[in-house]
Amino acid sequence: MTPNCTAGETSPDPNLPERLQTPLRVGSVVLKSRVFQSPLSGVTDLVFRRLVRRYAPDSMLYTEMVNATGLHYGAQVPKIMEVDPQESPVSIQLFDCRPDFLAEAARLAVAQGASTVDINMGCPVNKITRNGGGSSLLRQPELAGEIVARVVAAVNVPVTVKTRLGWSDQEINILEFARRMEEAGAAMITVHGRTRAQGYHGPARWEWIKKVKEVLKIPVIANGDIFSATAAVKCLAETGADGVMCSRGTMGYPFLVAEVDHFLKTGELPAPPTPRQRLECARDHLQGLWEYKGERGLRQARKHLTWYARGFPGAAPLRGQLCLVSSLQEGLDLLDRAMDYLEEFAPREFRVNPGMVD
């Protein structure tokens, strides 16, 4: 994990902000921010995205990945495909290996309000790859190209791809693969700098993202190990990428995308939220999940709440209680009591930095 930065620190590369202050064109869509909130299954639902959007008005947000076969046979549009009418720019991410199902799903995504349609070609999970989706498409570049071409033909919004370096160290094929996606009509590619075999282990290999950027004309977005604004700038400097995508660093920290965006635009780091502000955000998250999904939302909220409770006195025992909450009121009371405790005992100037753990 990259070390945290302190407020007031400025960009290590004075030329970088200027290049990155210009809008980013992705096909017909023009983005005012070059910082992306990644798709995270089980995390980036409508409630989480509203929180990210509260702080980062311009950034592209992504839904969780949606199964195109499930959509084809399903009777109704799943909740993970719902977007707010005013949420734009938002991308709906799809996974599958059947070009016709994906084309059909993409049309539905546009009807739902997607600004772009993203195709997942990076998911390492067995359940997905066994059925030919996610990162297994890296081993079937021809089919992956056909998928992109078919989806591009089906919709009038840009079609993008998110993928990895290859299946394993022995099969790194991202350069040929990315070129093929571009030829097939992809408007942008996001590269997670790990192989499928790596899962989420080891550092992301940004050097490969630099190579991808050198061979493509379409925008290349760097992904992997962006846990702070300074890490984002370092990644952009090293890769020459057109933008960065934040992922695990946003879990329990929906402020990250806005912090990176602000840093890129101004060269200044905003003060990180206080523990109280983080817990207030956790409160909104819990309330939102309850209102949107009821009991299921409450169960899902437990993990989010434990991610928020990091890096301040008393965070560890609080996490132990938050992961067991069995009602909305219990969760709200725990958070309120923690905020009162911080008010009384924690020094006012105490700040939590992104990625910090206690």
Ligand SMILES: Cc1cc2nc3c(=O)[nH]c(=O)nc-3n(C[C@H](O)[C@H](O)[C@H](O)COP(=O)(O)O)c2cc1C
């Ligand atoms: C819990 C979790 C869920 C994820 N879900 C998705 C997903 O639905 N679609 C996708 O393209 N990537 C998904 N990813 C991968 C991330 O978007 C990202 O590529 C990866 O975490 C690398 O970035 P990081 O090192 O900054 O976390 C997921 C990762 C995690 C940890």
